[in-house]
Amino acid sequence: MSAPTHDCTSDPSPSTGTSQPDRERHTLLLIDPDSPPCKLVQSALERLGYAVTVRDNGVQAIGEFTSEEYQLVVTDLHLPDMGGLEVLRKVKHLSPDTPVMVLASDSEVDDVVQALRLGASDYLLKPIADEGVIDHAVTRIMEARDLAAENRKYREQLESRNRELNEHIELLQRDHEAGRQLQQHLLxxxxxxxxxxxxxxxxxxxxxxxxxxxxxxxxxxxxxxxxxxxxxxxxxxxxxxxxxxxxxxxxxxxxxxxxxxxxxxxxxxxxxxxxxxxxxxxxxxxxxxxxxxxxxxxxxxxxxxxxxxxxxxxxxxxxxxxxxxxxxxxxxxxxxxxxxxxxxxxxxxxxxxxxxxxxxxxxxxxxxxxxxxxxxxxxxxxxxxxxxxxxxxxxxxxxxxxxxxxxxxxxxxxxx
CATH class of the missing domain: 3.60.40.10 (PPM-type phosphatase domain)
Incomplete structure (x- = not known):
């Protein structure tokens, strides 16, 4: 039986807390929409300046996921059609650099450990009583993601510069070798x-x-x-x-x-x-x-x-x-x-x-x-x-x- 799909996309509203209106980002939220934590997480993410897209099953969410569209995935470990760990695996397979945060109950601690081993960036345990916990976790994840992106960009630039430098060195070595042979010829x-x-x-x-x-x-x-x-x-x-x-x-x-x-x-x-x-x-x-x-x-x-x-x-x-x-x-x-x-x-x-x-x-x-x-x-x-x-x-x-x-x-x- 397929559950109804709810699109809860909204513009960022920096009315309270820390807002980041310059972020044009979407979040793929995989969680049961009838569960109270869904609204709490959605509200916290929107307050942080994210546009939130809600899907209530893993199959549809994975089918729509692209790394260009979604910069953060939040998934419940208990979904109606597939395990949250499987969603995590598929997201990491499609986009290893996209951070994933998992939601789990106190009884799913072993699954949380497994999720972290599979590459989850962080986790939250339900019931969630304070939005500040969500704020702190998401902010930390995205700061780490941005830092990793900057490091990758820096590494790519450095590798590019190293390639250019090696090419220049090879050219200089060829020129020096030609000069050496010419000088030897003059002796x-x-x-x-x-x-x-x-x-x-x-x-x-x-x-x-x-x-x-x-x-x-x-x-x-x-x-x-x-x-x-x-x-x-x-x-x-x-x-x-x-x-x-x-x-x-x-x-x-x-x-x-x-x-x-x-x-x-x-x-x-x-x-x-x-x-x-x-x-x-x-x-x-x-x-x-x-x-x-x-x-x-x-x-x-x-x-x-x-x-x-x-x-x-x-x-x-x-x-x-x-x-x-x-x-x-x-x-x-x-x-x-x-x-x-x-x-x-x-x-x-x-x-x-x-x-x-x-x-x-x-x-x-x-x-x-x-x-x-x-x-x-x-x-x-x-x-x-x-x-x-x-x-x-x-x-x-x-x-x-x-x-x-x-x-x-x-x-x-x-x-x-």
């Missing part, structure tokens, strides 16, 4: 031996994808091997771009006029390179400066011509007498209009090794600056200027990460 071959019997070799390890360190070397004519090691301030993309600028500027200067072709112009050529790079860094206004060691080996006269610009640590010459720092001074590039650079000369024995390092190598050693430099000199001396032995002693090839870019350049010539 010279290693090791490389010139017909003059001079062998050049290096190890360059960036702290990030791209390096602010850069080296290059080449044979000019039949007797001059020119080289440089530059260390640009900072790390990453901006510093790597400056190394590419330096490489491009030097190549452009070489196309304009022949460098390192005459013995009597070697010193002028070295100074011109430093002045040109200094002008480039100052004019670009990139807030970047660089240290540099640039030199030319005259294989015929066995002489080294070189200049330093803020180089730390200084280059080391290794001979049969041991390892010694090269002298020299000059300001870093990109900070001053005039750097006070000076070109120095050093006679080379029949067998020699030249070792130049970027300042990142000092980060691998203990102590203060003086102690680090002394330790580095001793390590170079023990390795006899051999790149592989030096890298092994400094643990360059086995370290997982570096606080700074690390570059070691070696040149050598053996007695024939």
């Amino acid at each position: 010279p071959r290693t090791p490389y031996e010139y017909p003059a019997g001079i062998k050049a070799e290096y190890r360059l390890l960036p702290s990030l994808y791209l390096s602010g360190d850069f080296i290059d070397y080449g044979l000019f004519g039949e007797r001059f091997v020119a080289f440089y090691l530059v260390d640009v301030s900072g790390h990453g993309v901006s510093s790597a771009l400056v190394t590419a600028l330096i490489k491009h500027s030097i190549m452009h200067l070489l196309r304009e006029r022949p460098l390192f072709s005459q013995l009597n112009t070697l010193d002028q050529d070295l100074t011109e390179i430093l002045e040109m790079i200094n002008r480039e860094l100052l004019s670009t206004r990139l807030d970047k400066h660089a240290s540099m060691f640039v030199g030319v080996v005259d294989s015929r006269a066995r002489q080294l011509h070189y200049a330093v610009a803020g180089q730390v640590p200084m280059p080391v010459l290794v001979t049969s007498d041991g390892a010694e720092w090269l002298g020299g001074k000059g300001r870093p590039l990109g900070l001053f209009q005039h750097g006070g650079w000076e070109v120095r000369h050093c006679s080379l024995p029949a067998s020699w090794r030249l070792v130049a390092c970027s300042d990142g190598v000092l980060e691998l050693l203990p102590g203060d600056l003086l102690q680090k430099e002394e330790c580095l000199l001793q390590t170079i001396d023990r390795s006899r200027g051999d790149l592989g032995s030096l890298c092994a002693a400094l643990k360059v090839d086995t370290a997982e990460s570096f606080p700074d870019d690390i570059t070691i350049l070696t040149l050598r010539q053996d007695e024939r």
